[in-house]
Amino acid sequence: MAKILEKRPLSPITKLYRVDAPLVAKAAKPGQFVIVRVRDGGERIPLTIADYDREEGILTIVVQEVGTTTRYLGQLEVGDEILDLVGPLGMPLEIPVEGHIVGIGGGFGSAALLCLMRELRLRGDTTTIINGAREKDLLILNEELGEVCDNLEICTDDGSAGFHGLVTERLQQMIDGDAPGRPDSVVAIGPMPMMRAVTETTRGKDIPTLVSLDPLMIDGTGMCGGCRVTVNDEVKFACVDGPFFDAHQVDFEEAVRRNKMYVRQEQESKDRTTCMKLAVGQD
């Protein structure tokens, strides 16, 4: 059980939680994730570790309410316990090249850049974060992200804040030589279409690129194989070998298809939580 110490809305659908998880916080490294379960009969879902405070024993996770479990989680308040939280899982991010590292975050993915880019800067890299969203209201953590990197770039699809356009358009400008300059390596975390677009943008340009895959998971320890992805024509278990993989080797088509395996059931389950929420509301 992990007690919620702080809960903060970041956007209408995204919330940040700081939870009491001393052992996980102590062991966590940038790029790893946890698996949580929030109720009896609940599913196990992976959540990226956004940040950790080893001394205080606090773990930060950022949750976008998209499915059943994230909605249940959204209803928990400060003082409530997360029923099960286990981790840290997966391999920490390792960026082999040094120099100018560009981290691209979309949606809740931006949160994962927090500890990641801070560590890279400590290593001596020049760091740029491109924080993207559809519109201004959906942008998260601008202030915090600004503190952990050298350059913060903001992009919105509708131009309501920062650069008017997609994160990949801004990335392309940098590759073409615009300030803050051509990346030596790129890491992208966020929705699959975004990561895929980033991958295509850097392909063939000699810019090592990593993406964080988020297949469906159960155990997170390599026991079920449900999280398997194909990378460089080899089958990998994202929970133990990942979540980061060489973007240019990832079979995205398969990854996208496998993530849609349960769309019908997910909708059914979500409809149920909506009904339950409404029922509670009417009391």
Added chain:
Amino acid sequence: MPVKRVQKTPMPERDAVLRSHDFGEVNEGYGIAHAQFEAERCLRCQDAVCIDGCPVRVPIPEFIHEIAKGDMRAAAEVLRSSNPLPAVCGRVCPQEVQCEEQCSVGIRFKPVAIGYLERFVADWEMEQTDIEITANLHRDEKVAVIGSGPAGLVCAGELARLGYPVTIFEALHAPGGVLRYGIPEFRLPKDVLDWEIEQLQRLGVEIQCNMIIGKTITMDQLMGEMGFKAVFIGTGAGLPSFMGIPGENLNGVYSANEFLTRVNLMRANDFPNADTPVMVGKRVAVIGAGNTAMDTVRTALRVGAEHGLIVYRRSDQEMTARVEEHQHAIEEGVEFHWLTNPIEVLGDDEGWVTGLKCVRMELGEPDASGRARPIPIEGSEFVIPVDNVVLSIGNRPNPLLLQTTEGLKSNKWGCLVVSDGSSETSREHVFAGGDAVTGAATVILAAGAGKNAAAEIHDDLAAR
């Protein structure tokens, strides 16, 4: 006096048609009358060869004699003295190749139903409310047990009985290992497992779930700052193998571990009351013919499949499943495709499974395992239309702990290496047993290994 009867007293079973649609236990268990009737068949041999067939050497004639006399309490005591998980083993042991294979009655007749009797006594014990168990952890040396499968549970229980404070660390959110996530409710009710675990807790064993040793904490931390003086590794063999054939990553293809975990641990059979779904179409093909495969195919029927198929490259002679599981699967309408080797999973444009392409096999000379080697028959390819494919072709030990722990030796299959005839690993004060050492084996072997390791840990701690 022993009574000569050719047949075993039949196990009362639920109707095959009814039971194949729910998760209620198939075998209903002997009543007292059945048990005493069956117990009369035991010859009480001087040289009880059945004991040699049991990996933990249960004094079989002794407990059966107590049943015949009607002293169930004494029977339970005899049983418990050698087998710490009788309610589980009575249900899942492959008796036909262990105790019952050796039984002297079995030379001319059907052997004594040792497994059924064992289960009867354990179930009787579960119903008693007056059995005293108290924790007496009078020793100082703390022992850590990694993994809560049968090996870990038994090791912890034995150590607690010896007075050691024991903590079990389990990666999943619930204890039990394969007994929890693998073996289905209709064969091993979770109440039975919960009861066994409760007894351990009454003995003072502490269980911490959501703790992955090697991730959440390391072995060094356990033995260093956390102060554990000895460690038992019972992490099992939970890493599923895939075949490497085309189409294995199509939607609708599962490992048996994933399929069973979704249902047993995550309760997908109760979706959407429980949140985890499982995808089952009309026709489900399970590849393999061990206990796991039988459990999977019978589970598939229970979560809505109309046809459950077993596809196996060898024949029924080489199948490794317990005879009873095979029999129950036949009764429940499972279709068997022997001498059939899958070579490709076929899918539609959207990536969903539509069929399993197979080749027919014939048996050749025996291979390294002593079983006839299956050889493909050229030009015999054909397609079985299916909606799901579940691979049940074996598991290997999970490398998580090894990757992060120095000084632990493993062999080329990833199994932990222990010294001959003991459970000592290559690292001081670290012991191991169960599937993590042997590769996927049986509950009773894991339980036996846990028990032996507890004794060795006791010696190791006493010698310091």
